[in-house]
Amino acid sequence: MSHPRDRTGVMDRRDLAWYADRCAQVLIFAGGISAIVFIIGIFVFVTREGLGFVFGPLDLGQFFSSIEWRPTSDNPGYGALALMVGTLSVTGLAMLFSVPLSLGAALYIGEFAKGKTREALKILVEMLAAIPSVVWGFVGMSIMNPLIIQVFDVPVGLSALNAGIILGLMAAPIMTTIAEDALKAVPDSYREAAEALGATRWEVILKVVIPASKNGLVAAVLLGVGRGFGETMAVLMATGHSINIPTSPFDGVRALTATIASELGDTATGSPHYGSLFTLGIFLFVVTFLINLTADLVVKGIRKK
Amino acid sequence: MKRIISLTTVAILACGGDGDRAQRALIQNKGSDTLLNVAQAWAETYGAVNPNVAVAVTGGGSGTGISAMINGTVDIANSSRAMRDSEIEAARANGIEPIEFVVGHDALAIFMHEDNPMSGITMDQLRGIFGEGGGLERWSDLGASVPGCPSDEIIRVSRQNNSGTYIYFREAVLGAGNDFKLGSYDMHGSKDVVDLVENTPCAIGYSGLAYATEHIHMPCVAADDVSACVGPAVQTAIEGSYPISRPLLMYTAGQPIGAIRDYMDWILSDAGQCVIQQRGYAPVREVTCT
Amino acid sequence: MFAATSLNRRSYRNQAVAKAVFGLMTVALVIPVLVILGALIVRGGPAISWEFLFTPPVNGMTEGGILPALIGTIWLVVVALIASVPIGIAAALYLSEYAPDNFLTRTINLAIINLAGVPSIVHALFGVGAFVLFFRFGTSILAASLTLAVMTLPVVIVATRESLQAVPQAFREACWNMGATRWQTIRKVVLPNSVSGILTGVILEVSRAAGETAPIMFTGAAAYLMFLPQSVFDQTMAMSLHLYVIATQQPSVPEEIPYGVALVLISIVLLMNAISIAFRVYLRGLKKW
Numbered sequence: 001m002s003h004p005r006d007r008t009g010v011m012d013r014r015d016l017a018w019y020a021d022r023c024a025q026v027l028i029f030a031g032g033i034s035a036i037v038f039i040i041g042i043f044v045f046v047t048r049e050g051l052g053f054v055f056g057p058l059d060l061g062q063f064f065s066s067i068e069w070r071p072t073s074d075n076p077g078y079g080a081l082a083l084m085v086g087t088l089s090v091t092g093l094a095m096l097f098s099v100p101l102s103l104g105a106a107l108y109i110g111e112f113a114k115g116k117t118r119e120a121l122k123i124l125v126e127m128l129a130a131i132p133s134v135v136w137g138f139v140g141m142s143i144m145n146p147l148i149i150q151v152f153d154v155p156v157g158l159s160a161l162n163a164g165i166i167l168g169l170m171a172a173p174i175m176t177t178i179a180e181d182a183l184k185a186v187p188d189s190y191r192e193a194a195e196a197l198g199a200t201r202w203e204v205i206l207k208v209v210i211p212a213s214k215n216g217l218v219a220a221v222l223l224g225v226g227r228g229f230g231e232t233m234a235v236l237m238a239t240g241h242s243i244n245i246p247t248s249p250f251d252g253v254r255a256l257t258a259t260i261a262s263e264l265g266d267t268a269t270g271s272p273h274y275g276s277l278f279t280l281g282i283f284l285f286v287v288t289f290l291i292n293l294t295a296d297l298v299v300k301g302i303r304k305k
Numbered sequence: 306m307k308r309i310i311s312l313t314t315v316a317i318l319a320c321g322g323d324g325d326r327a328q329r330a331l332i333q334n335k336g337s338d339t340l341l342n343v344a345q346a347w348a349e350t351y352g353a354v355n356p357n358v359a360v361a362v363t364g365g366g367s368g369t370g371i372s373a374m375i376n377g378t379v380d381i382a383n384s385s386r387a388m389r390d391s392e393i394e395a396a397r398a399n400g401i402e403p404i405e406f407v408v409g410h411d412a413l414a415i416f417m418h419e420d421n422p423m424s425g426i427t428m429d430q431l432r433g434i435f436g437e438g439g440g441l442e443r444w445s446d447l448g449a450s451v452p453g454c455p456s457d458e459i460i461r462v463s464r465q466n467n468s469g470t471y472i473y474f475r476e477a478v479l480g481a482g483n484d485f486k487l488g489s490y491d492m493h494g495s496k497d498v499v500d501l502v503e504n505t506p507c508a509i510g511y512s513g514l515a516y517a518t519e520h521i522h523m524p525c526v527a528a529d530d531v532s533a534c535v536g537p538a539v540q541t542a543i544e545g546s547y548p549i550s551r552p553l554l555m556y557t558a559g560q561p562i563g564a565i566r567d568y569m570d571w572i573l574s575d576a577g578q579c580v581i582q583q584r585g586y587a588p589v590r591e592v593t594c595t
Numbered sequence: 596m597f598a599a600t601s602l603n604r605r606s607y608r609n610q611a612v613a614k615a616v617f618g619l620m621t622v623a624l625v626i627p628v629l630v631i632l633g634a635l636i637v638r639g640g641p642a643i644s645w646e647f648l649f650t651p652p653v654n655g656m657t658e659g660g661i662l663p664a665l666i667g668t669i670w671l672v673v674v675a676l677i678a679s680v681p682i683g684i685a686a687a688l689y690l691s692e693y694a695p696d697n698f699l700t701r702t703i704n705l706a707i708i709n710l711a712g713v714p715s716i717v718h719a720l721f722g723v724g725a726f727v728l729f730f731r732f733g734t735s736i737l738a739a740s741l742t743l744a745v746m747t748l749p750v751v752i753v754a755t756r757e758s759l760q761a762v763p764q765a766f767r768e769a770c771w772n773m774g775a776t777r778w779q780t781i782r783k784v785v786l787p788n789s790v791s792g793i794l795t796g797v798i799l800e801v802s803r804a805a806g807e808t809a810p811i812m813f814t815g816a817a818a819y820l821m822f823l824p825q826s827v828f829d830q831t832m833a834m835s836l837h838l839y840v841i842a843t844q845q846p847s848v849p850e851e852i853p854y855g856v857a858l859v860l861i862s863i864v865l866l867m868n869a870i871s872i873a874f875r876v877y878l879r880g881l882k883k884w
Contacts, residue, residue, distance in 0.1 A: 004320060017776050017778075017779060018776065020776070020778055020779075021463065021776035021777055021778040021779070023778075024777075024778035024781070024782075025693070025777070027685060028685045028688045028689045028693060029689055029693070029866045030685065031681070031682050031683075031684070031685020031686045031688070031689055032685065032686050032688075032689025032690060032693070032694065032703060033689075033703060034685070034686050034697075034748070035684050035686060035703055035706035035707045035710050035748065035749070035752065036702055036703055036706040038706070038710055038745050038748065039706045039709050039710055039713075040720040041721065041725060041745075042713060042717065042718070042745075044719045045720075045721050045725040045729065046717060046721055046722035048724060048729075049723070049724045049728075053797040055573070057779065067487065068487070069466075069487075070466065070484055070487075070866075071466060071467075072466045072467050072471075073466075073484050074481070074482050075482075081488070099618045099625055100620065101624050102624070104616065104620030104621065105617070105618045105620050105621040105624050108614070108617035108618050108620065109621060110619045112617060112618065113618075113621075114615045119876075121625065123620055123872055124625040124628060125624065125625065125635070126868060126872065127628050127865060127868060128624065128625065128627070128628045130802055130803075130805065130806070130864050130865055130868045131628070131810075131861060131864070131865075132805075132806025132808070132835055132864055133423045133715070133806070133807075133808065133859060134806070134808040134835045134836075134838050134839050135616075135631075135635075135806070135857050135860060135861050136861075137839070137842075138838060138839075138842050138853065138857050139631055139634075141500075141842060141843075142853070142854075143631075143634055143840070145504075146504070149504070155454065155458070155460055155505055155506070155507045155508075156460060156490065156501070156505055156508075158490065158501070169624070169627050172624050176624070184831075188646055200606045200607060200609070200610045201610055202606070202609050202610035202614070203606060203609075203610075205613070210633070214445065226712045227712070229714070230712070230713065230714025230715065230716070230717070231714070231715075232714060232715050232716040232808075232809040233715075233808045233809055233839065236344055236493070237839075237842070237843065240489045240490045241465070241490060241493070242488055242489060242491060243487045243488060243489075243491070244487070244488045252488075252490050254491070254721070257714055257715075257716045257809075260716045260719075260720065261463055261716050261719075261809055261812070262465045262491070262493050263466065263467055264719075264720075264723070264813050265365045265366055265369055265812065265813055266365060266366030266367070266368040266369055266465070266467035266468060267368055267369075267467055268371070268372040268375075269372055269376075269394075269728070273467065277720075278720055278724070281717050281720040281884070283712075284714050284716070284717050285713060285717050285757075288709075288712050288713055288714060288717075289709055289712075289713075291712070292611070292633070292705075292709045292712040293705065293709075294709050295708075296704075296705055296708060316766075327706075332824075333829070338844060341818065341819070341844075342845070342846065345656070345819050346654075347652070348821050349653065352821065357873065359821055359822050360821060361817075361818070361820050361821060361822065362819055362821065363817040363818060363820070363830065364818045364819070364840075364844070365818070378733065387804065471602065492843070493843050494840075494843040494844030494845075495844070495846065496843060496844050496845055496846045497843045497844070499846065515846065516846045518846075595804070
């Protein structure tokens with residue numbers, strides 16, 4: 001027969017553990033949903049500052065169709081078309097060379113490289129991802145700018161091309177990594193089956209691995225596009241920041257993100273100009289959200305199969 | 306909670322400061338990027354004059370300084386333009402009466418590449434180059450042939466649309482109610498403007514005289530066809546003969562007292578005015594500096 | 596035994612060509628890292644000295660060092676870590692130990708991807724709207740660090756979740772069989788076995804947070820301050836913003852100074868990354884299961 005005091009002791013301890021468990025569960029759940037809370041928070045707070053402008057001075061038609069971005073003029077204009085085209089042209093140029101390079105690198109690292117080489121390449125790609133965007137911008141200003149002037153014999157090297165090259169290099173690591181993950185997700189049994197039929201490694205890749213990982217590769221490209229779309233400091237410093245519908249890659253352009261970064265600091269809180277910058281923020285948020293959502297759905301598609 | 310956070314951080318960093326720093330008077334000084342350069346120099350030099358006062362200088366632009374003044378979060382606001390009536394009203398509504406001090410003058414120089422042969426330019430030509438609707442697109446329109454600029458195209462270098470320099474240039478050169486032509490390279494700082502113009506034979510830009518380097522060519526500016534063409538210089542800015550010169554302003558919240566008054570007095574003294582002159586701006590009066 | 600047919604030979608040639616092409620593509624991506632590093636070292640190296648690292652900038656930031664920016668970056672990163680690491684670990688614990696495969700969990704995962712994908716300047720707008728204005732922290736280290744914390748949260752969550760999931764299920768089951776609660780199992784078995792993986796994620800977050808510019812430039816970082824921050828309610832200088840300011844705004848800064856600042860910044864970031872990678876490799880060798 002056990003002593004009564006012992007038994008209460010045991011009871012107490014179990015209670016304590018139970019409470020601790022409950023407590024932890026609540027805290028962990030709170031942490032678990034934090035990402036959702038923050039995403040909603042970002043939307044709410046950015047919208048909150050921009051809303052007064054959206055339902056006030058903003059003319060949506062002008063916003064999407066005019067290039068007249070003159071928020072500080074006596075006759076203010078809030079046409080964001082040139083900024084959107086600027087962002088698109090820089091991102092487009094970036095993807096033009098970055099998508100093939102990244103997918104090629106993913107194929108090489110994932111399917112051809114072995115052992116030490118493979119590890120070293122992966123680490124280098126990771127390092128590429130780690131370079132801060134302000135350093136990229138600085139490189140664009142001080143190294144790429146004179147280089148472009150010299151090589152292409154143009155008057156100014158701050159241009160869509162300059163920012164595009166930099167952005168391409170910045171977006172490459174995420175595309176390479178995600179694409180490589182997608183390749184890795186293709187079961188080895190597929191490869192073995194094809195190889196058993198006498199296919200070379202290249203044929204296996206072309207006929208089996210790429211089709212099987214198609215969705216993952218598309219998602220990788222989408223995330224790269226999202227990255228390029230949202231990049232700020234590098235495009236601020238390397239594009240020339242010129243309101244322009246570009247007719248050549250050597251034209252200066254201006255990006256949505258860079259406009260916010262360049263103008264927010266000088267703008268009085270609550271003014272229409274301030275609201276217009278938050279409106280650009282809402283637009284950026286919605287577009288990147290849609291890109292990420294699409295990437296997610298595309299990946300889900302692969303899982304269902 | 307605030308306390309706990311600060312304590313934790315201090316404990317973790319353990320690289321705080323000496324105890325006596327807490328006793329120092331702290332003056333918050335914020336605003337114009339044009340003045341940033343000289344405001345820093347004042348703060349640095351004043352640190353030696355009066356070690357018991359620390360001046361925290363932040364830039365961000367005239368608008369930032371003025372908004373901070375309106376919100377009461379700054380002791381001295383730097384501005385390269387006068388506060389608008391609406392801004393003064395807003396400050397009064399918050400119980401703050403901004404007091405304006407002219408602490409110097411800045412000649413807004415026109416920057417060209419050092420190979421550019423134009424020795425002078427008129428205000429009309431500047432309007433034609435920078436202004437919306439202005440027809441001057443090529444250097445040959447100005448009768449100039451610029452070596453190293455085969456395209457003949459005038460590349461306009463400007464500033465972001467809410468910098469004090471941009472707004473002052475718009476008012477003083479383009480005229481009230483007029484706008485800039487779009488498509489200029491809008492740089493984020495005067496240094497950027499200088500760097501770009503230095504390396505671009507086709508370019509024309511503008512910025513405070515203090516930012517000029519030896520590789521920049523600065524033409525003289527004529528107010529109209531009959532006026533003399535005056536070069537940008539400290540002297541011509543003090544005299545007021547240079548056509549694009551603006552006062553540099555500091556605003557305090559109400560008549561300054563205590564450490565802030567001492568600081569403003571020192572800035573306007575010969576010692577303070579020598580600092581601004583050494584930085585390439587015009588002092589409010591002629592001073593002799595060692 | 597089998598003579599190589601021409602078809603066969605062609606496919607092997609294709610294979611070799613493919614390998615060479617993809618190899619070159621990979622090289623084309625990694626070469627810029629080396630070129631940039633090289634250029635920064637060559638041009639910024641001469642600026643680096645103990646004095647550069649440990650004295651404040653003087654004479655309108657045209658001379659002197661970067662001490663306040665360096666210390667400011669440490670403040671920003673440490674405060675951001677204090678805020679984000681506990682939340683990140685909790686989130687990862689939820690996803691790995693509790694979350695059923697349901698709509699909520701899928702939403703959380705989507706939110707994490709989006710949190711990582713939202714442009715940094717939008718994070719900055721959020722920081723201004725939420726921390727600077729709504730919570731009235733003003734432009735301060737606290738506001739800037741919290742903005743950084745939200746932005747880098749996905750880094751911690753993803754790294755932690757991975758290392759939690761690497762703990763074999765059998766460990767947990769053994770614990771539950773002994774009558775331990777979920778929390779006891781997590782505290783005594785799961786966390787100790789994944790602490791090094793979590794650390795890897797934290798170091799990675801440091802590297803990420805130290806390099807960011809846009810989220811801090813309107814929330815708490817200042818172009819120039821004469822004094823070091825005394826509390827989280829002060830503003831501070833920071834390495835990344837310092838580079839931006841002296842590269843674009845400060846006149847007559849000698850060329851090697853911005854290169855020097857860029858070199859120091861990139862060294863901090865890459866060093867943190869290297870530590871994190873080395874740690875990961877070391878751990879992989881250590882795993883007993």
